[in-house]
Amino acid sequence: MDTLIGENRNRLEDFTLLRGQAIFLDDIKIPLMKECAFLRSPHPHALIKSIDLAPALKIPGVETIFLYDDIVSFFGTNQMPFDQGDFVAPKWSYPIILPQYEVCFVGEAIAMVVAENRYIAEDAVNAIRVDYEPLPAVSDCRDGLRNDSCFVHQSSNRNEIGSIIATYGDCDPCFNSELFSFSLSLKQHRGGAHPMEGRGVIASYDPKNKFMCVWSSTQKPHKLRNVLSELFQMEEEYVRVILPEVGGGFGAKAAIYPEELIVAFASRKLGCPLKWTEDRREHFLSAIQERDQYWSVEVAFDSNGILAAIRGTAIHDQGAYTLAEFNIPYNCAYAVPGPYIVPNYHMEVKVVETNKVATVPVRGAGFPEANFVMERIMDHIANDLGIDRAEIRRRNLIPVDRIPYEVPLKARDGKPMIYDSGDFIGCLDHALKVSSYQEFSSQQQAALAEGRYIGIGVSNMLKVTGRGPFEGGMVKISRTGTVTIATGAAAMGQGTKTFLATICATELGLCPSQIKVITGDTSLIMHGVGGFASRQAVTAGNAVHLASRQVRQKALLVSSHILERPADDLYLADGKVQDKKDSTINLPFSEISKACSGAKGYPLPDGVAPGLEKTVYFEPKNLAYANASHVAEVEVDTDTGYVSINKYLVINDSGRIINPVIVNGQIRGGVAHGIGNALLEWMGYDGDAQPVVTTFAEYLLPTSNDVPNIEIYHFPTLAKNPIGVKGVGEVGTICAAATVISAVENALRPFNVQISEAPISPERLVELIHQ
Amino acid sequence: MTDTEQISTISRVSLEVNGVSREVEVEHRLTLADCLRHKLNLTGTHIGCEHGACGSCTVLVDKRARRSCLTLAVQVEGASILTVEGLAEPNGDLHPLQTAFHNNHGLQCGFCTPGLLMTLMEFLSENQDPTEDEVREAISGNLCRCTGYQSIVGSAIQAASILRQSR
Ligand code: FES
Ligand code: FES
Numbered sequence: 001m002d003t004l005i006g007e008n009r010n011r012l013e014d015f016t017l018l019r020g021q022a023i024f025l026d027d028i029k030i031p032l033m034k035e036c037a038f039l040r041s042p043h044p045h046a047l048i049k050s051i052d053l054a055p056a057l058k059i060p061g062v063e064t065i066f067l068y069d070d071i072v073s074f075f076g077t078n079q080m081p082f083d084q085g086d087f088v089a090p091k092w093s094y095p096i097i098l099p100q101y102e103v104c105f106v107g108e109a110i111a112m113v114v115a116e117n118r119y120i121a122e123d124a125v126n127a128i129r130v131d132y133e134p135l136p137a138v139s140d141c142r143d144g145l146r147n148d149s150c151f152v153h154q155s156s157n158r159n160e161i162g163s164i165i166a167t168y169g170d171c172d173p174c175f176n177s178e179l180f181s182f183s184l185s186l187k188q189h190r191g192g193a194h195p196m197e198g199r200g201v202i203a204s205y206d207p208k209n210k211f212m213c214v215w216s217s218t219q220k221p222h223k224l225r226n227v228l229s230e231l232f233q234m235e236e237e238y239v240r241v242i243l244p245e246v247g248g249g250f251g252a253k254a255a256i257y258p259e260e261l262i263v264a265f266a267s268r269k270l271g272c273p274l275k276w277t278e279d280r281r282e283h284f285l286s287a288i289q290e291r292d293q294y295w296s297v298e299v300a301f302d303s304n305g306i307l308a309a310i311r312g313t314a315i316h317d318q319g320a321y322t323l324a325e326f327n328i329p330y331n332c333a334y335a336v337p338g339p340y341i342v343p344n345y346h347m348e349v350k351v352v353e354t355n356k357v358a359t360v361p362v363r364g365a366g367f368p369e370a371n372f373v374m375e376r377i378m379d380h381i382a383n384d385l386g387i388d389r390a391e392i393r394r395r396n397l398i399p400v401d402r403i404p405y406e407v408p409l410k411a412r413d414g415k416p417m418i419y420d421s422g423d424f425i426g427c428l429d430h431a432l433k434v435s436s437y438q439e440f441s442s443q444q445q446a447a448l449a450e451g452r453y454i455g456i457g458v459s460n461m462l463k464v465t466g467r468g469p470f471e472g473g474m475v476k477i478s479r480t481g482t483v484t485i486a487t488g489a490a491a492m493g494q495g496t497k498t499f500l501a502t503i504c505a506t507e508l509g510l511c512p513s514q515i516k517v518i519t520g521d522t523s524l525i526m527h528g529v530g531g532f533a534s535r536q537a538v539t540a541g542n543a544v545h546l547a548s549r550q551v552r553q554k555a556l557l558v559s560s561h562i563l564e565r566p567a568d569d570l571y572l573a574d575g576k577v578q579d580k581k582d583s584t585i586n587l588p589f590s591e592i593s594k595a596c597s598g599a600k601g602y603p604l605p606d607g608v609a610p611g612l613e614k615t616v617y618f619e620p621k622n623l624a625y626a627n628a629s630h631v632a633e634v635e636v637d638t639d640t641g642y643v644s645i646n647k648y649l650v651i652n653d654s655g656r657i658i659n660p661v662i663v664n665g666q667i668r669g670g671v672a673h674g675i676g677n678a679l680l681e682w683m684g685y686d687g688d689a690q691p692v693v694t695t696f697a698e699y700l701l702p703t704s705n706d707v708p709n710i711e712i713y714h715f716p717t718l719a720k721n722p723i724g725v726k727g728v729g730e731v732g733t734i735c736a737a738a739t740v741i742s743a744v745e746n747a748l749r750p751f752n753v754q755i756s757e758a759p760i761s762p763e764r765l766v767e768l769i770h771q
Numbered sequence: 772m773t774d775t776e777q778i779s780t781i782s783r784v785s786l787e788v789n790g791v792s793r794e795v796e797v798e799h800r801l802t803l804a805d806c807l808r809h810k811l812n813l814t815g816t817h818i819g820c821e822h823g824a825c826g827s828c829t830v831l832v833d834k835r836a837r838r839s840c841l842t843l844a845v846q847v848e849g850a851s852i853l854t855v856e857g858l859a860e861p862n863g864d865l866h867p868l869q870t871a872f873h874n875n876h877g878l879q880c881g882f883c884t885p886g887l888l889m890t891l892m893e894f895l896s897e898n899q900d901p902t903e904d905e906v907r908e909a910i911s912g913n914l915c916r917c918t919g920y921q922s923i924v925g926s927a928i929q930a931a932s933i934l935r936q937s938r
Contacts, residue, residue: 010876015873017884019812019855019869020814026818029812194916195916196817237929260938280821280822404925492880493879493880663877665879665922668922669917669918704906704910
């Protein structure tokens with residue numbers, strides 16, 4: 001059979017999107033649907049003394065307003081369902097649905113108005129009178145650690161709510177020896193996720209059938225279904241979550257939010273469909289972010305620049321609540337070594353609450369910060385010893401003959417952390433070759449002679465992808481002869497439908513465009529995990545691959561009974577099972593499907609279960625580690641601090657590539673996000689934890705003038721899963737900030753500038769140049 | 772104004788949308804974006820920020836690209852509006868610009884896409900043979916979180932060349 005895997009293929013998703021016919025959340029129309037708006041706290045920390053709803057309720061078109069009491073009297077709890085994982089956050093940090101009397105960040109929802117339309121609902125929000133008593137707030141997570149700091153919650157007795165330690169070997173002797181060493185303080189900030197479509201939810205409760213249908217622009221439809229099922233005590237069969245077209249996620253939609261539960265609750269209470277669509281201001285205030293970290297590390301190395309030890313601490317801004325386990329701090333602590341050999345390692349990441357919205361992974365999930373630390377370390381060693389920066393990296397990378405490489409740490413699932421594949425030095429060497437790295441210094445000299453400051457940066461990254469526990473794929477040939485795939489994987493722009501259809505089409509002898517793919521409808525596949533952590537090509541991809549293969553085998557088996565030919569003589573093509581030698585002997589898929597659904601009184605053929613369909617839940621046995629080397633060339637205008645990226649190059653190993661078109665798109669979008677983190681994106685708060693950035697005029701997303709063309713070369717090594725695929729969604733982002741900043745620092749060597757922060761603004765660069 | 776002298780906050784607006792004459796009753800404060808999306812059920816026009824910064828809501832008003840989130844429906848009385856739904860031929864064939872987006876992976880989630888298509892419709896009508904830099908400048912007011920823009924620029928350049936050949 002010819003494989004379609006690896007071919008460039010335009011996407012199946014495009015046509016409805018290009019015609020404006022795709023149905024995103026806010027496009028769904030349901031008769032009698034009303035709209036919701038939220039009253040949100042304007043204070044970082046305050047007590048609610050009183051709430052007067054009367055003026056709001058008087059507005060014509062306002063149906064009702066829900067508060068804390070309504071939630072608690074219905075559910076008997078105010079607690080958001082919460083997966084604690086292995087890390088225990090204190091009680092006060094558990095997320096709540098609506099606050100009773102204390103608000104802990106600006107944007108925290110206090111009340112929900114239901115009205116005829118959003119305009120009226122917002123009028124009502126503005127008419128609600130709340131009497132607040134402001135309380136002191138923690139803005140900077142470093143201040144939160146001080147003895148005299150106020151607390152984020154009234155019920156807190158500390159702001160440091162946890163600490164993640166990753167450790168092996170023995171660092172201390174390395175610092176009392178003949179070795180070289182230095183210490184480094186780094187300030188890092190990643191802003192919000194900012195998919196172009198915000199969050200949003202519609203709930204429609206049918207009181208007659210006691211059935212709840214919810215559409216949510218989420219990355220985790222099945223998780224939402226499970227949460228609703230538990231909270232409402234309704235069986236999974238009576239709660240259906242449907243994923244509409246999703247306008248990007250990038251982490252912002254991977255959490256379950258109070259808004260989703262309150263809208264569902266209100267629909268159940270009122271018995272009518274309700275919609276809430278997040279606006280951009282709400283996204284700034286109430287969607288998760290990744291925000292601030294302060295690192296101090298010490299590094300020991302020998303005269304050849306070979307690492308001996310890294311030890312240090314980081315302070316992570318957790319926000320006011322802990323929505324999931326401590327995943328960013330965990331990833332930060334564990335991911336610093338990345339593709340490098342670090343013989344001794346000790347890193348502690350302190351999790352510190354602030355009066356700000358919660359931090360939960362944004363594209364990259366702590367890996368970009370960890371990578372920035374490691375790559376800054378590499379540059380510092382190179383500068384200290386006067387050895388080339390790429391050469392220092394190559395000396396410390398794990399050589400290919402040590403793969404599989406076991407890092408002396410346990411992965412989050414408790415299993416050993418084993419890099420299953422990859423050729424990191426090969427990847428770097430390829431990057432150096434295609435970027436003509438060696439020739440750059442002469443260009444740099446020439447530019448300098450003209451008064452131009454150009455620089456080059458090189459970085460390497462590694463990311464765990466394809467996280468379990470599983471993802472499912474249901475592949476079915478229907479009575480019409482057409483093929484449908486249903487999966488718990490969530491499509492939000494990554495070409496999920498196209499790549500799953502491609503995998504399936506290969507097995508079933510079809511064109512991908514003949515296959516329908518339904519993602520994230522909980523009524524079509526019982527279990528699902530969703531879209532995050534660069535996992536869906538690995539998990540859903542392999543599930544669909546295995547399910548398709550079994551459907552093919554079944555189609556052959558059943559056809560061999562009916563056609564009375566050995567299965568080996570048959571193959572699948574053009575929607576039929578045909579004889580290899582005589583194509584007039586064939587059976588269309590529709591006939592095979594009907595035969596599998598049985599006819600009254602006649603038994604199915606021996607060994608054939610009903611239905612021409614198969615559901616496979618693929619549980620990855622090992623994680624797939626993707627890696628890349630990036631090279632950037634920049635020019636810095638030393639008068640204005642403006643950085644232009646003149647060249648950007650990626651050598652990427654995401655294992656076997658299903659569709660290069662999609663993979664390259666993921667890499668380019670990922671790099672753009674990393675460029676934003678390097679130079680532009682800043683979610684600012686003042687000293688009182690009041691956000692000072694709430695529009696795209698202040699928060700600079702990368703534009704078409706900020707992101708250069710990105711040259712991509714693939715350097716695949718196969719992962720240990722049936723397809724051999726690794727994830728790619730976050731891979732472009734992770735070392736982009738480190739690469740760009742290394743290049744900027746290199747451009748400014750004549751000024752001896754050292755950059756210890758990201759993002760770095762033009763103003764700050766000018767400041768550093770003049771220091 | 773006393774309570775008895777209420778000034779009406781509702782007006783009838785006549786406009787042409789994608790070649791069809793429409794009449795709608797709108798509150799004065801209703802944005803053109805919401806009017807298109809919720810009164811005329813043309814939900815292809817998307818709202819990404821509602822403050823004029825992302826370009827997702829761009830439509831053509833009398834052939835000029837306008838941010839429909841910053842335009843009130845009552846302001847477009849008598850105007851002719853083109854939205855993404857009006858780009859394809861009546862027989863369903865995609866406009867060359869749409870085809871170019873498909874062929875160049877010019878969209879991922881597709882949320883920003885209608886605004887980019889409409890911005891580029893205006894731009895390509897004025898600049899038939901643009902350079903890459905000119906395209907980048909033209910779309911610099913349209914935010915896209917997914918693509919990194921390169922494929923959008925490529926789509927625009929390819930569309931321009933196809934449109935030139937068909938002139
Ligand atoms: S929605 Fe109009 S510019 Fe963003
Ligand atoms: S394609 Fe998703 S925002 Fe542009």
